[in-house]
Amino acid sequence: MTEQYVWTVIIFCGLVTYLPRLFPLLLLANASLPAWFVLWLKYVPSCVFGAMIFSEIFVRADRLNLSLDNIYLISSVGVFAVAFRTKSLPLSIASGLFLFWLLQTQTFLILSF
Template identity: 40%
Template sequence: MEVRWDVFLIIAGCALVTFLPRVLPLMVLSRMQLPEWGVRWLHYVPISVMAALVGQELFLHEGKLAPLLTNVELMAAIPTFLVAIWTRSLLGTVVVGMASIMVLRYLFSIL
């Protein structure tokens, strides 16, 4: 099998573009002492990103606000969220989320 250099260079370039934005900030910030407000601010970044991703999936359907009475994902999120708060178990949360979305999609498909 012959390796084409243009394909190899594209793959190497993509790897570099993916690798550098992740490694450079880590290398620079590991040698610096961040102020307390910066550490507090960075503490909320993962929560904010997750909330934005989940919120968009729950409330939007094809770019528009989904109707609440037929929003299966939102209805499945309620017991999932309650289990996550009550048990603090990732496995339990995932199982309840998957089971509730399966049951609700089945019920809405036969209605």
């Protein structure tokens, strides 16, 4: 790895990451938006969350994993239950950490027998 190579990567990766972050803010923050666009934006956040969460917990190592040893999926069932009932972010995270840790340890114990 030459120094020039590393710095080219850092600077240009930074640039191509920054520009898509910047343009929507500059274009939209002070524009008046059409009604259909505002209506559409209303649905985007929940869809982004659904898309990020589902692809994180159902797809592991580029494969659909619906089995019981997908601890991401099993832990998330618990976190969903807690999140739904309590609507509490700290409790959701705490229950997630606990469940994931427990299942990870359990899997390790089962495998070692």
